[in-house]
Amino acid sequence: MTEHLKLDGISVALDGHPIVRDVSFSLESGQIGSLLGPSGCGKTTLLRAIAGFVQPNTGTIHLRDNPIASADHSLTPEHRNIGMVFQDLALFPHLTVAGNVAFGIRDQSKTVRMARVTELLELTGLEDYADSYPHELSGGQQQRVALVRAMAPQPHVLLLDEPFSGQDIELREQLAREVSGILRHDGITALLVTHDQMEAFAFADVIGVMAAGELHQWDSAYNLYHRPADRFVADFIGQGVFIRGSVMDNGHLQTDLGVIAGELIGAYPPETEVELLVRPDDVIHHDESPQIATVVEKSFRGADHLYTLELPGPTRVLCLAPSHHDHAIGESIGIKLEMDHLVVFACETD
């Protein structure tokens, strides 16, 4: 087996309520994964099951081919060698930065311990704060202490439970990239839980989208965005709208925006009523285009404009246009659709 961490059909119930249902995925050694989902979707519970704070009701968790948890066996957290960075960081207020970092490697010789602490603090630019106490540090610095404390014992897997949620929004992506860089530098296998997709994109190689305790898709960020496995993932990841259409004999789509050609993802027989996912970047602003749409809403985002356009039908689509294409609300502009592959889902029959 090449899997480093492997979850097989994991379900967790707390107080009789099912929280996680039948989740399976695996991470390879050195791979960084992320569990993404709205709050209450069970992602944190799943993380705690991997760490050993809750026991799964069904399924097994393997770490480096050793079973660490199942319905009838559960290795205690301290015997798993799984590191964890907590949402509230959980730094020990009575220990210095160096003391916090050395906590997990207290059994090693003093020289080894000192060397590891120094190495980690240098890696994170905290070498001057070794003797400071956690409350003397800024939020970002505390974050890094929590991270290297968990890294110090060289855990087989590092789990991160929304560690950036306490930070300012502008800082989060940057921190996520920074932390991801540190983990890659040490070749650590990691799993991040978050509800912020930009954070997940910035952090992880592979991302699992969870909702209501189920794992909907375990894939790369590119695929989640461009080839969502189901309607929920399509909705949850990125922006976009669905427009109705029907599959034609040649595999193209007949929609309110005209005939749309492209590679249809999935097999749908002709005449099937479907909904087509149209991302803002699929809609190109083109002055000569015969297809005219009216601007209903606009938001200036610096490098580009995000327009909400209304087409006869009436159908609304989003369009990402370069920053200097400045149009007023009510103005009519030409657009065309550029789609290589068509993401469609069968219409839900009422």
Add this chain to the structure above:
Amino acid sequence: MQNPSQLTLDVKPDKIARMPLSGWTLSSAVLTLLILTPIFTICAFLFAPVSANWAHLTNTVLPEYVRNSLILMTGVTVGAGSIGVTTAWLTSMYQFPGRKVLIWALLLPMAMPAYIIAYTYTGMLDVSGPLQEWIRITFDLQYGEYWFPQIRSIGGAIAMFSLVLYPYVYLLARAAFLDQSVCALDASRTLGCNAWQSFWQVALPLARPAVVAGISLALMETLADYGTVQYFGVATFTTGIFRTWFGMNDAVAAAQLSAMLMLFVFGLIALERWSRRRARYHHTTNTYQTLPEMTLPRTRRYLCTVLCATPVVLGFLIPVAQLLLWSLETFREMVDQRFIELASNSFALAAGAALVAMIPALVLAYGNREQPSLAMRVCTRLSAMGYAIPGTVIAVGVLIPFGALDRWFNGWTIAAFDYRPGLIFSGTVFILLFAYTVRFLAVSLATVEAGLGKIKPSMDEAARSMGSSRLHVLRSVHVPIMRGSLLTAIVIVFVDVLKELPATLVLRPFDFNTLAVRTYELASDERLADSSSAALAIVAVGIVPVILLSTAIARSRAGQSTQRKTA
């Protein structure tokens, strides 16, 4: 897919360590029942048939007990309430000379037990005291030819209680004033209130729950007092309980009087709980804001200094000075081998009680953390009820069941082994330690809970994920973080036990004496000067928790301003 029986592990498999399903809840429930034994005992006597003396009591002294208790409560409400609110308002709103010192000095009278301040002022103000003597000599008058207030009266008792109990009101009211949003006060000013009107119409109503809570604590102490009212000859429930138990030898009537006193106390507990609940809604802001600390014209500034210094001078400095003077006169005779023995007796007893009270406090606090449930919360709240129950009532409540236990046990050993072990429960230090635990558990429990609250559950998990066993988490995370709180709990209970008079008086083993009891005995023999050394020792030790309290407050204020965002 592997078969579970083929699981191979590189580390010994072991189930997630779980406490037996209700281990914490069970032990907490047992402890709570034990702690509540005296209260149950007293309550049970509400339904017992009345004794022969009862009719006599209700016809003669009972109305007087009720009347005196109500007068005392009204007087202390006005006295402690006005001193506490005024000093709290002035120190939190205005800048005046000496303010920084007075902020903590106003807490000092807490170190002075009411019975000791009563002895001191009696010595100074009584007929034979230096003040009246000076009046007689200066104006050449005889006793009875001039008017002088009688200190040994119900009015005197109210004054004494107000002087040492106002810090409860001061402490809570000041915290409430500091918590108030400046905006509310500013808004009232823009709406046309002057400073005086904003105080009455905005600040005081916002702080009212805190003031009510402070006053109810002061009233609980008033009802619990025995030393002062006994010395001043004010007949109340506590003196009545002593009289019926030891004078009339009627345990049933004493227990029934105790039960009646408990009804007053329950009323106060309800009042305090209710006001604290309301306080939650009155809390307007979470962030600590520095109040403007207005500056006043010079004369008013000094008026503020005088107003705030007066309670400190009257409630602490003058009595301490008097005790020092007396003690200088008498310490050569009084501080002898016997005094050392007395002090070490007291200290050992207090330290023992502080440590014993720690055990149920730890079990209940950890139970609430590990197995939070409604049952656990109820256990905790019920066990903490003793702080409101007067020492006299607790004494009666433990003496009855443990006396019965001793009688039963002796009967059994005589029948079985023809051996009489004596009063091993009710006649030893055991019963004192038990009574102290019942009375002061609330103190250690609150402190331990506050300490435990600082350890977030994620800290346990962080340590476990770094390979710590449960025991190691306890040793390397909990103990160091909690050390300060545990020490504080021990110190506060230690001092409370040292000051405690009525329960000690009733329950102490034969020939076992403490500083408090000795002070009481000497004062009762009108040997006030001789009692001063023991009294001074009690006051000196009593200052320790006051210092702890004031530094804790100062630190929490400072901490809030430097604390960075960590959530």
